[in-house]
Amino acid sequence: MDQCPSGYAPSVSDGFTCILVTEDVVPFVFLIVAFIASLGIGIAKVFKTNIHYKNTQIGVISAISLANWFFLIYLTVKDRMWQSTVVLLYGIISSYILNAIFFCLYLKVMRQDEFYNKWRDRRKTRETILVGAALLTSF
Numbered sequence: 001m002d003q004c005p006s007g008y009a010p011s012v013s014d015g016f017t018c019i020l021v022t023e024d025v026v027p028f029v030f031l032i033v034a035f036i037a038s039l040g041i042g043i044a045k046v047f048k049t050n051i052h053y054k055n056t057q058i059g060v061i062s063a064i065s066l067a068n069w070f071f072l073i074y075l076t077v078k079d080r081m082w083q084s085t086v087v088l089l090y091g092i093i094s095s096y097i098l099n100a101i102f103f104c105l106y107l108k109v110m111r112q113d114e115f116y117n118k119w120r121d122r123r124k125t126r127e128t129i130l131v132g133a134a135l136l137t138s139f
Contacts, residue, residue: 008020008021033064041053059133
């Protein structure tokens with residue numbers, strides 16, 4: 001079939017019938033969540049001045065970004081778009097490898113910082129959780 005009406009596309013299986021094209025529309029959900037999180041961190045900074053706004057924002061938005069990547073994988077698997085799924089998985093795996101390399105180099109520098117070491121000595125469990133979370137969620 002050469003032409004289908006608006007909202008329809010030729011069938012992949014036979015190419016002769018028109019099928020309704022449906023789309024999952026998710027209008028900027030992750031962008032809105034990131035904006036609200038940034039606003040919330042800013043409000044928290046006003047009331048508690050020892051919050052590090054930029055560092056906290058980077059950590060929270062990194063977690064939101066990771067959720068976005070996995071949501072995109074879900075959508076591509078659901079719609080059987082296997083090439084897109086493979087590309088997304090390749091991107092996530094590459095990001096994790098590069099992130100692990102950067103993280104190891106950065107951790108080496110951090111371990112030489114006397115103020116960080118004093119903080120770490122008082123909060124070993126918290127530091128371990130934060131370091132692990134940063135490695136898993138940062139992009």
